[in-house]
Amino acid sequence: MTGKINQTVGFLLRFVLLVVVLTSFALSTFAADNPTRDDNESLDDDIVVIVSTLSAVKTLTREHVEDIFLGRAQQFPNEQRATPIDHAEGSAVRERFNVEVLGRTSAQVRTHWSRILFTGRGRPPRSVVSSANMLQAVAADVHAIGYIERRFINDSVVVVFE
Amino acid sequence: MADRVIYKLTEPLLQFSLLTLALLLVLWVTTLNLIRVETEGAEEIARISTLDLAETYEAQMVRALRDIEQTLNLVAYLSEQGDRETILSELSARGLLPPDVLFIITVFAADGSVLVSTRPPGTVPALDIETLQSLPGSDALLVSQPRFDADNQQWWLDFSIVQFSSVDAANELSVSGAVTVSADAEYFVSGYDPDQLGEQGLLAVFGNDGNFRVRRSGDDTSFGGSDTILQALAGEDSDMSAVSVLLHEADGVERYTNAREIFGFPLRLAVGLSLAEQHAGLAENIRSYLWRTIGGSLLILLVMGTLGRMSSQLHRTRAKVLEEQIEHARQVEYLAFHDSLTGLPNRSFFAKLLHQRIVDSRRSKKSFGVMFLDIDKFKIINDTLGHDAGDQLLKEVAQRIRAALRESDVVARMGGDEFTIILLETGQDAQLTEAARKILNSVRNSYVLAGQELRITVSIGVSVYPRDGEDEDSLMKRADIAMYHAKGEGRNNFKFYTDEINIDSLERLTLEASLRNAIEKNQLELFYQAKRDLSNDKITGMEALLRWHHPDLGLILPKQFIPIAEETRLIIPIGRWVLETACRQSVEWRDKGIDLSMAVNLSAVQFRDDNLLRDIEGVLEKSGMDPRTLELEITESMIMGDLPKAIAVMQGIKRLGVRIAIDDFGTGYSSLSALKDFPIDTIKIDGSFISDIVANKDSQGLAAAIIAMGRTLGLNVIAEGVESKDQMDYLKSGVCDEFQGFYLNKPIPSGEFEKMLLCEPNRKS
Numbered sequence: 001m002t003g004k005i006n007q008t009v010g011f012l013l014r015f016v017l018l019v020v021v022l023t024s025f026a027l028s029t030f031a032a033d034n035p036t037r038d039d040n041e042s043l044d045d046d047i048v049v050i051v052s053t054l055s056a057v058k059t060l061t062r063e064h065v066e067d068i069f070l071g072r073a074q075q076f077p078n079e080q081r082a083t084p085i086d087h088a089e090g091s092a093v094r095e096r097f098n099v100e101v102l103g104r105t106s107a108q109v110r111t112h113w114s115r116i117l118f119t120g121r122g123r124p125p126r127s128v129v130s131s132a133n134m135l136q137a138v139a140a141d142v143h144a145i146g147y148i149e150r151r152f153i154n155d156s157v158v159v160v161f162e
Numbered sequence: 163m164a165d166r167v168i169y170k171l172t173e174p175l176l177q178f179s180l181l182t183l184a185l186l187l188v189l190w191v192t193t194l195n196l197i198r199v200e201t202e203g204a205e206e207i208a209r210i211s212t213l214d215l216a217e218t219y220e221a222q223m224v225r226a227l228r229d230i231e232q233t234l235n236l237v238a239y240l241s242e243q244g245d246r247e248t249i250l251s252e253l254s255a256r257g258l259l260p261p262d263v264l265f266i267i268t269v270f271a272a273d274g275s276v277l278v279s280t281r282p283p284g285t286v287p288a289l290d291i292e293t294l295q296s297l298p299g300s301d302a303l304l305v306s307q308p309r310f311d312a313d314n315q316q317w318w319l320d321f322s323i324v325q326f327s328s329v330d331a332a333n334e335l336s337v338s339g340a341v342t343v344s345a346d347a348e349y350f351v352s353g354y355d356p357d358q359l360g361e362q363g364l365l366a367v368f369g370n371d372g373n374f375r376v377r378r379s380g381d382d383t384s385f386g387g388s389d390t391i392l393q394a395l396a397g398e399d400s401d402m403s404a405v406s407v408l409l410h411e412a413d414g415v416e417r418y419t420n421a422r423e424i425f426g427f428p429l430r431l432a433v434g435l436s437l438a439e440q441h442a443g444l445a446e447n448i449r450s451y452l453w454r455t456i457g458g459s460l461l462i463l464l465v466m467g468t469l470g471r472m473s474s475q476l477h478r479t480r481a482k483v484l485e486e487q488i489e490h491a492r493q494v495e496y497l498a499f500h501d502s503l504t505g506l507p508n509r510s511f512f513a514k515l516l517h518q519r520i521v522d523s524r525r526s527k528k529s530f531g532v533m534f535l536d537i538d539k540f541k542i543i544n545d546t547l548g549h550d551a552g553d554q555l556l557k558e559v560a561q562r563i564r565a566a567l568r569e570s571d572v573v574a575r576m577g578g579d580e581f582t583i584i585l586l587e588t589g590q591d592a593q594l595t596e597a598a599r600k601i602l603n604s605v606r607n608s609y610v611l612a613g614q615e616l617r618i619t620v621s622i623g624v625s626v627y628p629r630d631g632e633d634e635d636s637l638m639k640r641a642d643i644a645m646y647h648a649k650g651e652g653r654n655n656f657k658f659y660t661d662e663i664n665i666d667s668l669e670r671l672t673l674e675a676s677l678r679n680a681i682e683k684n685q686l687e688l689f690y691q692a693k694r695d696l697s698n699d700k701i702t703g704m705e706a707l708l709r710w711h712h713p714d715l716g717l718i719l720p721k722q723f724i725p726i727a728e729e730t731r732l733i734i735p736i737g738r739w740v741l742e743t744a745c746r747q748s749v750e751w752r753d754k755g756i757d758l759s760m761a762v763n764l765s766a767v768q769f770r771d772d773n774l775l776r777d778i779e780g781v782l783e784k785s786g787m788d789p790r791t792l793e794l795e796i797t798e799s800m801i802m803g804d805l806p807k808a809i810a811v812m813q814g815i816k817r818l819g820v821r822i823a824i825d826d827f828g829t830g831y832s833s834l835s836a837l838k839d840f841p842i843d844t845i846k847i848d849g850s851f852i853s854d855i856v857a858n859k860d861s862q863g864l865a866a867a868i869i870a871m872g873r874t875l876g877l878n879v880i881a882e883g884v885e886s887k888d889q890m891d892y893l894k895s896g897v898c899d900e901f902q903g904f905y906l907n908k909p910i911p912s913g914e915f916e917k918m919l920l921c922e923p924n925r926k927s
Contacts, residue, residue: 089281090285113261115353125261
C-alpha cells in the first residue's frame with residue numbers, strides 16, 4: 001500500500017519537473033530569438049551575401065552560405081560552380097561575417113581552414129582588400145560569391161542572403 | 163611408504179583436488195597467454211599506427227613546408243627583379259600567395275624594416291636580420307622560434323630567406339633585404355585527428371636544437387619549450403622507423419613515440435600515441451578475460467567441489483561396504499577356524515598351529531608337549547542332563563583348561579568332549595606333569611549345571627616333540643593313545659606316551675574294529691559256569707559267561723573287550739545276543755530234562771537302555787523260556803547311579819517274572835538299608851571277600867555279616883570266586899546257600915557243560 005503511494009508521488013514529482021524544464025527551455029529559446037529581431041534598426045550595416053547579376057542564383061539559405069564559405073560545398077544549389085571571395089584577414093567586415101553569418105569566431109574559422117589546408121583537402125577563399133574590390137570581383141565572375149555591408153551594394157550584384 | 167602414497171592417490175578428495183588444480187592451471191595459463199599475446203598484438207598495432215601516423219604527418223609537413231619555401235622563393239625572386247612595393251598585391255590578385263587567413267608574407271628592407279606585407283602596416287614587427295643569420299641550420303631557409311602576436315592572440319613561426327647582393331668589385335655579398343612567410347604555428351599541428359591520435363596523442367614540431375616550435379596533444383596546443391627526451395632524439399640520427407615508449411616530461415604521459423627529421427628542412431617532427439589510450443581496449447579486454455577466468459575458476463571449483471564431495475561420499479560408502487565385507491570375511495574365517503561353542507581354535511586351526519609349532523621347533527631345536535584331553539563319561543552327563551547342560555559344561559571346562567595354562571599355550575577343541583593342547587617350550591616331563599596336574603585339579607572342582615552340583619574328571623594323554631614324533635599326525639595319535647591308556651588305568655589321570663602303551667592301544671583298536679563284526683562272524687560263544695549247592699555240591703544253576711574267539715588273538719575274556727563294547731554301545735546288540743543265546747540254551751536243556759536256573763549278566767549300559775524290558779520280554783517269548791528260571795545279574799554301582807530309575811527298571815524285570823541278582827555284592831557302597839527296598843532275589847558275595855576268607859578274620863566277619871543280612875531279608879546268597887577246598891569248607895560251615903568259582907566249577911562251553919549235567923545225578927526232573 002505504502003509502495004503504491006510512493007510510486008504515485010514519485011511519478012507526480014517527475015511530471016512536475018518535466019513541465020518546469022520544458023517551460024524554461026521554451027522561454028530561453030524565445031529570449032534568444034529577440035536580439036535578431038532588434039537588428040532591423042541598423043539595416044545599412046547589415047552584411048549581405050552577393051553574387052553577380054550574371055548568376056542564375058537568386059537566393060541562398062544560411063546553410064548554403066556556410067557550406068560554400070567553409071569549403072564544404074563547391075557548387076550552388078543549381079549545380080553551378082561556386083567561388084567564394086573573402087575580405088582580408090583582420091578586417092572588421094570579415095570578423096562580422098564570421099560571427100553573424102557563419103556563426104563562428106575568426107579563430108574558429110582559422111582553425112577550420114588550417115586543418116583543411118594542412119591535410120590538403122582544400123584551400124580557403126581568396127581575399128580582397130576592400131569592399132570596392134569585392135564588388136568588382138563578384139560582378140565580374142558568374143561563379144563568384146561574396147559578402148558586403150548593405151550600404152555598398154550597387155546593381156552589378158544581387159543579394160542572395162541577408 | 164610408496165604403497166601408502168599410491169593408496170592416498172586413490173582418495174577422491176586428493177584426485178579431485180589435483181584435477182581441479184590442473185584445470186585451474188590450464189585455465190590461467192591459457193588466459194595469461196592470451197593476455198600476453200593480446201598485449202603483444204596491441205603493442206605491435208600501436209607501433210605500426212605510430213609509424214603510419216608519423217609517415218602521414220611527415221608527408222603533410224613536407225608539403226606545407228615546400229609550399230612555404232616556394233612562396234619565399236617566388237617572392238624573393240620577384241623582389242629582386244621588380245618593384246618590391248607592388249609584388250605582393252600582384253601575387254595576391256593572381257591568387258599566388260598562400261591564404262592570408264594563416265600566412266603573412268612580408269618583404270623587409272636591408273635594415274630589417276618592413277617594406278611591404280600582406281597585413282596592414284604596423285601589424286608586422288621589424289626583422290632582426292643579424293640575429294636571424296646567427297641561427298643554426300640551413301642558410302637558405304631560417305625558422306624562428308615561435309613568436310607571440312599579442313594583437314591577434316596568435317603564435318607565429320617565421321620562415322625567412324635573407325637576400326644578398328654584390329655591392330662591390332670584390333664580389334662581397336651584403337644583406338639587401340629579407341622575405342618572410344609567417345605561418346600560424348597551430349597550422350602545423352592542425353592535422354591532429356583525435357580519432358587516430360586519441361586525447362593524449364602527440365604531434366610536435368621541433369628544431370634540431372631540440373626546442374619545440376609547436377606541440378599538440380588533444381585540444382592542448384603549446385608553443386616553445388623543450389623536452390629532454392626529444393632533445394636526446396634530436397641529437398642523433400635516429401632510425402626513422404624506431405618506435406620507443408617514452409615518458410614525456412611535459413605532461414607526464416607515456417607514449418609510443420616516433421621522431422624523424424624532415425628532409426631538407428631544419429626541423430624534426432614527433433608523433434606519439436598514449437600508451438594508456440592505446441591499451442585502453444586491451445585493458446578492457448584483459449579485465450574481461452580476468453573476470454571470465456575468475457568466473458570459470460569459481461565454476462570449476464563449484465563443479466569439482468560438488469563432484470569431489472559426491473565422489474568422496476561414494477568412496478566412503480564403498481570403503482564402508484568393503485570394510486563390512488572384510489569384517490564379514492574375517493568373521494567367516496574366525497568361524498572356520500574356531501569352535502563356536504567355546505571360542506577355542508577348532509580342529510583344522512589346531513592342525514595349522516601344530517604344524518607351525520613343529521616348523522618353528524625344528525628350526526630352534528626345542529621341544530614341546532601335545533596333550534589330548536577327554537572328559538570322562540561325558541556321554542552320560544549329556545544323556546542325563548541334556549545337551550544344553552553338556553554344552554555348558556564344555557564351555558566351563560574349556561575356560562578352566564585355558565585358565566590353568568599360560569597365555570602362549572594353545573588350547574583347541576577337537577569336537578565332542580575332546581580337547582588338544584600345545585604346551586610351548588616344555589621339554590621337561592616334569593613341566594608337562596605339572597601342567598597336567600594343574601588341569602586335572604582345576605577341572606575336578608565342582609560345576610553347577612541345570613541346578614545340580616556335579617563333579618567330573620578328565621583323562622589326559624601327553625606326547626612330546628620330537629621324542630614321540632616329528633610330525634603332526636604321530637604326535638596327535640600318540641597323545642590320543644596315551645589318553646586312552648590313562649582312561650584304561652582308571653580315569654582322572656594323565657599318561658605320557660610310551661611304546662608299550664602303543665602296543666596296548668593297537669590291540670585295543672584292533673579289538674574295537676573286529677568286535678563290530680563279532681556277532682555276524684559267529685565269533686562269540688557262551689561258556690557256562692555251574693552254581694552248586696554248598697550243602698550237597700549239587701548243581702543248582704548256571705551263569706552264562708561271554709567268550710570271544712578272535713581269529714588272530716584267540717580267546718578273549720569279557721574284561722578285555724566289554725569296556726570297549728560299552729564305550730561303543732556295541733554292548734546293546736551283544737547283550738541281546740547273550741540273553742537270546744542263554745535262553746535258547748536253557749530251553750534246549752529243559753527239553754532234555756535239565757531244568758536249572760540260568761543267570762545272565764547285564765552291563766551298565768544295557769541296564770540304562772530304555773529298550774531293556776522290551777528286549778527281555780521279546781527274548782522270553784521267542785525262546786519259550788520260563789521267566790522264573792532266568793536270573794539277571796546287575797552290579798551295585800548300576801543301581802546307585804540313579805536309584806529311583808534303577809528301582810523302576812528292577813520292578814519292571816520282576817513283573818516279567820524274572821529274578822534279579824546283585825553281582826559283586828560288597829564292593830559298592832550301596833546303603834544296606836536301601837537293600838530291603840530292592841526287588842531282588844539273590845546276592846552274590848564278591849570274590850574278593852572269598853579269596854581272603856580262610857586267613858583273614860575281617861573278611862570272615864564281613865562275609866558272615868553279609869550272609870546273615872541276606873538271610874534275614876529272605877534272599878538267596880551265593881559266594882563267588884571259590885577257588886579252593888578250604889574256602890568251600892569254610893563256607894559250608896557258614897550259612898551260604900550256593901557257590902561259584904573255579905574250584906569244581908570252571909566256565910566251560912555248552913557241549914561240555916551238557917555232558918557234565920547229564921553225568922551228574924542231580925537232575926531235577
